[in-house]
Amino acid sequence: MKFGVNLPNYGPEATPDALAGWALRVESMGYHYAMVSDHVALTPEVQHLFPAPFYDPLATLAWLAGVTRTVGLGTTVTILPYRHPVHTARVAANIDRFSNGRFVFGAAAGWAAGEFAALGVPHHRRGAISDEYLAAIKACWADEVASFEGAHVSFRDLHTGPLPVQRPGPPVWVGGHSPGALRRAVRLGDAWHPTSVTGDWLTGVGLPALRRIAEEQQLPVPDVSPRIKLRLTPRPTGPGRLLGEGTLAQITDDLGLLQDLGARAVVLDPTYPGDRREAGRTARDLDVLETLVKEVIDVDAGRVR
Known part of the structure; x- marks a missing residue:
């Protein structure tokens, strides 16, 4: 199992130097991924959880590709309907090239209705648009000259290079918890990427539904690569807690559960949407990540100790 970290690419503490510092520290600790999230129009509903400024994930990762050397770089997650798929495919392929x-x-399909309205994208069609856009993106990655025909996007004989280094394209982790998201993960994803879930929901609801849809579609079950909270507390957290919240022992148990479930990767998320990241918060988060490497996870072996 590989281990990653969701970097805070938003809020008053987010600066180019801070993002570089996060990425380099995560890389130096041996974590496998440094990932960032996505919003484009910071409407009030978005700002409530993700205060400005918000650094664009694709621009940020293109820059971090030149700052880092070994750590994987990713989005958790790109909101598919916000950008034309040809443009998304090209920028993503460029980042894959820049990062070797x-x-x-x-x-994922996104959630913020006000943000969709600001961008002129129909919120009620976001699932269908996401399915088509992701298929179009993969078509652009697959061939030097690509064509695609759909209800929401169509193109013919586009020269799409440079193609990604990874063939036939970068790994696709599909986020979301709805039946539509699970179908998208099965049909178009390499991994399902649920976020902020409880262990009971993952084992009792999410994974059984994923397996059932894969069986219905007669397709392989995708890998699981969740993003979980990273909130260390001095006392045990009670029933209903999200994966990654609680004492070091509870977090260790959560990582062990994901390892036992055969997760391909887990992304640790210290960003706590809605919090304002007071002074000293970054140092504390990085200390927790360091503690995990020293006491809980063996990043070289890819396992929980």
Whole structure:
């Protein structure tokens, strides 16, 4: 199992130097991925959880590709309907080139209705648009000259190079918890990328549904690469807690559970949407990540100790 970290690419503490510092520290600790999230129009509903400024994930990762050397770089997640798929495919392929094949494309349909309205994208059609856009993106990655025909996007004989280093394209981690998201993960993803879930929901609801849809579609079950919270508490957290919240022992148990479930990767998320990241927060988060490497996870072996 590989281990990653969701970097805070938003809020008053987010600066180019801070993002570089996060990425380099995560890389130096041996974590396998440094990932960032996505919003484009910071409407009030978005700002409530993700205060400005918000650094664009694809631009940020293109820059971090030149700052880092070994750590994987990815989105958790790119909101598919916000950008034309040809443009998304091209920028993602560029990042994969700049990083020499270290890019992971996390993708989902999005949620913020006000943001969709600001961008002129129909919120109620976001699932269908996402399915088509992701298929179009993969078509652009697959061939030097690509064509695609759909209800929401069509193109013929586009020269799409440079192609990604990774063939036939970067790994696709599909986020979301709805039946439509699970179908998208089965049909178009290399991994399912649920976020902020409980262990009971993952084992009792999410994974059984994923397996059932794969069986219905007669397709392989995708790998699982969740993003979980990273909130260390001095006392045990009670029933209903999200994976990654609680004492060091509870977090260790959560990582062990994901390892036992055969997860391909887990992304640790210290960003706590809605929090304002007070002074000293970054140092504390990095200390927790360091503690995990020293006491809980063996990043070289890819396992929980």
